[in-house]
Amino acid sequence: METARVTLALLVRSLKRTVRRPVFLTISLFQPLVWLFLFSQVMKNFAKASIPPGVSYVTLFAPAVMLQTIMFGSFQSGMAMVSDIEFGLLDKFLVAPINRTAILLGRTLADGVRMFIQGSIIIALSMVLGVRFVHGPQGVIAALLLAVVFGLGLSSLSNVVALRTKNSETTLMVMNFFLFPLLFMSPALVPRGALPSWIDTIGRVNPVAYAVEGARNLTVGIIEHGHLQTAIDWTELGRAVAFLIGVAVIGLTSARMAFRKATS
Amino acid sequence: MSGLVEVAGLRKTYPDGTEAVRGIDFEVREGEFFGFLGPNGAGKSTTIKMLITLLPKTEGSVTIAGLTLGRDDKKIREIIGYASQDVSVDEDLTGRENLILAGRLYHLSHHDAVARADELLELTGLAEVAAKKAGFYSGGMRKRLDLAQALVHRPRLLFLDEPTTGLDPQNRRAMWNEIERLNKEGTTIFLTTQYMEEADTLCERLAVIDHGTIVAEGTPTSLKAKLGGEVLTLSFSTDDPEALSLLIKRGAGALRALGGLSDVREADRTVIANISNGVGEVLPEALRVLEAAGVEARIAVSPPTLDDVFISITGHALREEEGKPTRWRFGARRRRR
Numbered sequence: 001m002e003t004a005r006v007t008l009a010l011l012v013r014s015l016k017r018t019v020r021r022p023v024f025l026t027i028s029l030f031q032p033l034v035w036l037f038l039f040s041q042v043m044k045n046f047a048k049a050s051i052p053p054g055v056s057y058v059t060l061f062a063p064a065v066m067l068q069t070i071m072f073g074s075f076q077s078g079m080a081m082v083s084d085i086e087f088g089l090l091d092k093f094l095v096a097p098i099n100r101t102a103i104l105l106g107r108t109l110a111d112g113v114r115m116f117i118q119g120s121i122i123i124a125l126s127m128v129l130g131v132r133f134v135h136g137p138q139g140v141i142a143a144l145l146l147a148v149v150f151g152l153g154l155s156s157l158s159n160v161v162a163l164r165t166k167n168s169e170t171t172l173m174v175m176n177f178f179l180f181p182l183l184f185m186s187p188a189l190v191p192r193g194a195l196p197s198w199i200d201t202i203g204r205v206n207p208v209a210y211a212v213e214g215a216r217n218l219t220v221g222i223i224e225h226g227h228l229q230t231a232i233d234w235t236e237l238g239r240a241v242a243f244l245i246g247v248a249v250i251g252l253t254s255a256r257m258a259f260r261k262a263t264s
Numbered sequence: 265m266s267g268l269v270e271v272a273g274l275r276k277t278y279p280d281g282t283e284a285v286r287g288i289d290f291e292v293r294e295g296e297f298f299g300f301l302g303p304n305g306a307g308k309s310t311t312i313k314m315l316i317t318l319l320p321k322t323e324g325s326v327t328i329a330g331l332t333l334g335r336d337d338k339k340i341r342e343i344i345g346y347a348s349q350d351v352s353v354d355e356d357l358t359g360r361e362n363l364i365l366a367g368r369l370y371h372l373s374h375h376d377a378v379a380r381a382d383e384l385l386e387l388t389g390l391a392e393v394a395a396k397k398a399g400f401y402s403g404g405m406r407k408r409l410d411l412a413q414a415l416v417h418r419p420r421l422l423f424l425d426e427p428t429t430g431l432d433p434q435n436r437r438a439m440w441n442e443i444e445r446l447n448k449e450g451t452t453i454f455l456t457t458q459y460m461e462e463a464d465t466l467c468e469r470l471a472v473i474d475h476g477t478i479v480a481e482g483t484p485t486s487l488k489a490k491l492g493g494e495v496l497t498l499s500f501s502t503d504d505p506e507a508l509s510l511l512i513k514r515g516a517g518a519l520r521a522l523g524g525l526s527d528v529r530e531a532d533r534t535v536i537a538n539i540s541n542g543v544g545e546v547l548p549e550a551l552r553v554l555e556a557a558g559v560e561a562r563i564a565v566s567p568p569t570l571d572d573v574f575i576s577i578t579g580h581a582l583r584e585e586e587g588k589p590t591r592w593r594f595g596a597r598r599r600r601r
Contacts, residue, residue, distance in 0.1 A: 002371055009368035017356040020397070088352030092413070095316050096369035097341035264320065 003099040010093070010106025011113070017080065018114055032069045032122050036062070036129065043189060050194035055228050062126035063143060063215040064188040069122050070115045070151040071183070071208070075175040077111045078158030082168040094263055104159070104259050108152060108252070115151040119144045133219045134230045143218040150211045150244045154179070156251030163258040182208040191223045207247045214240030267291030268421060268452050269298075269315065274324035276310050284310040286476040287324065292421075292454055297447045299467030300456040301570075307476040308456040309349065312425050315454070316346045328421065342370075345419030349426040351406040352413075355399030359390050359409050362398055363416060370417035377416075384412040388442070404435035411442065422446065424455045428462060440466060460570040470570075474578045487573050494543060495568050496525065496550065498535040498561040508533065511559055518557040522549055539565070 019025065036058070044057035051057060084090045093103050123140055127133070133140050154175070161171045183189075185199045186208040192200055203209035216222045217237050221230035269292035276285040285307045292298040302308050313319035315326060317337040326333035328340050353362050360381050367377025385391045388408040393401065398409060407427070414422060424443065428436040444466065447453050457463050463470055464484045472480040472487075480487055498519075500511045515535045519528045524541035539546050543565055554561060 006369060006371075009365055013354065013357065013361075013365055016361070017354070020356045087354070088348050088350050089354055091318055091348060092346075092352045092366075093369065094318055095341055095344070095346045096366075097338050097371070098369055 003102050006098045007102040007106045007109065010102060011110045014080065014107050014110035015113060018076070018110075028069075028073060028118065029121065031072075032065050032118075033125065035065045035068065036122070036125060039189075047190045047194060050191045050223075052223065052226055052228055055223075056130075058126070058129055059131045059220050060191065060216065060223070061189075062122070062129070062131045063219050064212050065126070066119045066122040066144070067147050067150070067208075067212050067215055068183065068188065069118050070147045071154060071179055071211075073115065073118055074111070074151045074154035075158040075172055076114075077107060077155035078160075078162035078171040078175070079168040081107070081159050081162040082166060082171060085162075085166055090263075100259075100263060101256075104256060107159070108156065108255075111155040112148050112152055115148045115155075116144055119147055131220065134221060135218055135232065139218040139232075143215040146214050146218065146241065146244060147211060149248045150207060153207070153244070153248035153251035156248070156255035159255040160251075160258040163255075163262040179208075182206055185209070186212055188212045193223065193226070207244060210240040210243045214244070268294040268296075268329055269454065270325075270327045271315075272325050274311070274314065274326060275322045276307075276314060276319070277322045284476055285314070288471075288473070288476075288478045290471045290478060290481060292452060293469075295447075295450060295452055297444075297453045297466055297468045298455065299463040299470040300454065300473060301458070301460070301463045301467075301470050301574075302456075302473035303458055306473045308458075308473060309425055311473070312346075312423055312454070312456055316344055316423050317341055342417070343420045345414035345417065345422045347411050347414040347422075347424050347427055349429060351403075351410045353398040353401075353406055353409050355397060357398060358395050359398055359401065359405075360385060360394040362409060363412055366413040366416040372416070380416055384415060388412045404431060404438075407431060407435065407439065408442075411439070415446070419451065421452045421454065424453065426456055426458065428457070428459070436462075460574065464570050472574065472577065479577050480573070484570060488568050488570065490573070494539050494565050495572070496537045496539050496546070497564045497566065498554075498559075499533065499564070500561050511561065514557050515554060515559045515561055518553040518559060519550060522546070522553055524549065535561075538568075 040058045040061050043061070047057055047060075051060065081090075084093075090103070094100065123133070123144070135142075158171055158175050161174045162168070165171060165174075185195075185202055186206055187195060187203070188208060192203075192213075195203070213222055214237055217232055217240070221228050222233065222236075223229065224233075271291065272289050273287050274285060274289070275283075275287045277283050288307075288311065300308055300311065310319065314321045315328070315333070317333065317340055321334065329343055331340050333340060353359075354365070357365065363381035363384055364374075364377045367380050368374070372380060382391075382394075385394045388411065390405060390408060390412070393405065398406065401409065411424075411427065414424075427443065428439050431439060440462070443453060443455070455462075455467065467484060469483055470481065470487060471478050480490075482490075496519075498515050500508055500515075502508050502511065512530050512533075512535055516528050516530045519525055519535065519537050524539065524546040525537040526540045528535065528537040547563070547565065550563065554563075
């Protein structure tokens with residue numbers, strides 16, 4: 001009970017920090033807008049060949065933007081960890097008679113809340129742009145949760161890098177180094193049919209591919225054999241859920257280990 | 265022994281082989297104002313970090329209020345407060361929110377945490393800026409907020425790691441008053457400092473650490489008494505540089521010829537000597553030889569300062585020491601301000 005209260009206090013504190021940085025907040029809202037408006041304009045002609053007629057690029061692209069926003073926002077967690085170390089705040093928490101798990105747990109839960117809100121904003125913007133989510137609010141919420149599960153895996157890994165390097169630039173660079181290739185080797189920006197076959201094969205172990213196809217599956221449908229398939233493919237979805245939960249568990253466990261190592 | 269803090273054979277060797285603390289013993293008594301004095305890199309911060317459960321010790325035993333460090337760490341954390349050398353406040357939170365969070369970390373209910381925060385804001389004179397983000401606070405205000413955070417649970421034992429480093433004289437004095445008041449109210453204080461004046465004014469008892477070893481321990485008075493006698497200082501009324509240097513030379517020469525004085529030094533505007541025999545015998549003799557040499561001077565006799573003590577023990581001055589930087593478990597890099 002005590003631990004739950006401390007966790008909540010630390011969660012609220014993490015969220016306040018995010019909200020109170022105006023520049024940061026503005027950019028993290030505008031970035032997805034840029035993706036949605038500009039990028040979809042640029043990409044739609046390239047992707048045209050592999051999109052069935054009558055399906056808009058923005059529709060396919062919207063769940064991917066939601067996912068990207070969560071993915072690339074996940075490193076804020078590790079960077080905040082570095083800042084807490086630098087400012088001696090972590091020491092302050094460690095000197096307090098609390099269950100130390102609450103420190104990491106509070107941060108992780110705050111990450112989850114933040115990601116869910118960020119994702120919801122993108123969904124709302126997409127609806128303004130005319131994207132139709134065929135499986136209704138349940139589908140959208142399920143897709144958001146799926147993206148958040150993946151995001152928590154990533155934010156945990158950013159904490160691992162942060163605790164090892166104690167440097168926010170390095171944390172940012174390491175995470176980008178891995179995420180950009182994974183993004184471009186996934187069907188996030190172009191439909192699977194347009195990807196070279198070897199990349200599509202690699203996609204079987206690419207978490208971003210699972211996350212983006214899973215999110216599409218639950219919201220706008222996926223393209224299969226040149227047609228937009230709007231019925232949920234439960235086998236594919238089950239695989240995606242299992243794979244992403246696996247990523248999250250690995251991330252959370254290694255973050256916990258790294259945290260213990262750094263604080264004992 | 266009945267110390268609140270009892271340290272025996274405490275040692276810290278970092279993985280890279282640096283021996284930051286090389287087997288130290290001391291005790292801090294309940295209610296005491298204890299000073300841990302030493303130059304940068306002497307092992308002060310490493311010691312404090314071990315005592316507050318942030319850094320595992322390599323060897324030795326420590327008990328705090330009868331609790332064993334390394335075994336009862338969580339219980340130890342309940343009774344200690346800690347303010348670090350570098351202020352640790354959350355710049356995105358207001359002063360009040362920082363204190364409420366601190367209260368929550370010490371398991372106060374939300375209601376109690378708010379009440380305690382307001383009380384501490386009043387006490388530290390931060391009530392007016394309580395609703396401002398701590399990022400906008402001045403250096404002195406941050407220090408006060410940081411200290412207030414360490415007091416939120418009314419700790420029995422308060423660790424202060426160089427609390428006045430980087431403060432201007434006015435804020436330093438205010439901080440001293442604040443800490444002294446806490447000590448009078450019954451809080452045991454463990455203070456590290458590299459300022460002699462601070463240790464001399466505030467501390468009842470001192471341990472002097474240099475290169476990871478305790479080189480002296482005792483009250484400021486007893487440490488100074490160990491040096492023996494007092495210090496004799498000649499000063500001159502002339503402003504003319506040539507006349508002054510002549511007077512200094514002659515004055516020093518006359519004193520050097522005298523028994524009962526040692527280590528006669530020529531300073532910029534004064535001549536200083538240690539009195540090794542009784543003041544009563546030396547002083548008339550000094551007056552006589554100075555008059556005979558035609559040196560007109562004011563003579564002052566004063567007790568030695570802790571600076572003199574430190575130099576005599578270690579052979580080097582406290583603040584000039586080019587020690588290795590203290591190792592921090594978490595780097596103390598600052599990004600803003």
